[in-house]
Amino acid sequence: xxxxxxxxxxxxxxxxxxxxxxxxxxxxGETKPFTEVxxxxxxxxxxxxxxxxxxxxxxxxxxxxxxxxxMLGEIVVPVIPAExxxxxxxxxxxxxxxxxxxxxxxxxxx
Numbered sequence: 001x002x003x004x005x006x007x008x009x010x011x012x013x014x015x016x017x018x019x020x021x022x023x024x025x026x027x028x029g030e031t032k033p034f035t036e037v038x039x040x041x042x043x044x045x046x047x048x049x050x051x052x053x054x055x056x057x058x059x060x061x062x063x064x065x066x067x068x069x070x071m072l073g074e075i076v077v078p079v080i081p082a083e084x085x086x087x088x089x090x091x092x093x094x095x096x097x098x099x100x101x102x103x104x105x106x107x108x109x110x
């Protein structure tokens with residue numbers, strides 16, 4: 001699971017970004033939470049749009065990174081790392097489970 005970041009449309013007009021073929025509308029000045037991957041993707045798209053409109057090279061202009069930092073907020077929901085090891089089932093619990101299965105089979109036969 002990705003962290004959740006706030007994305008803010010810092011442009012003077014509404015912005016429609018695309019992610020995996022879906023349109024995402026963010027009105028001017030609006031802030032919405034997205035997964036980190038989507039928020040960074042949208043920030044890159046909007047930065048490109050702004051720089052093209054300003055007739056700057058969106059691939060090399062230093063302003064691109066400044067714009068992206070302005071659009072991305074702090075992490076709203078951090079990633080919760082998965083446990084390193086699954087919980088092991090003790091032998092006692094396994095025996096109890098086997099006993100339960102046997103008793104269910106007996107009840108089903110009746």
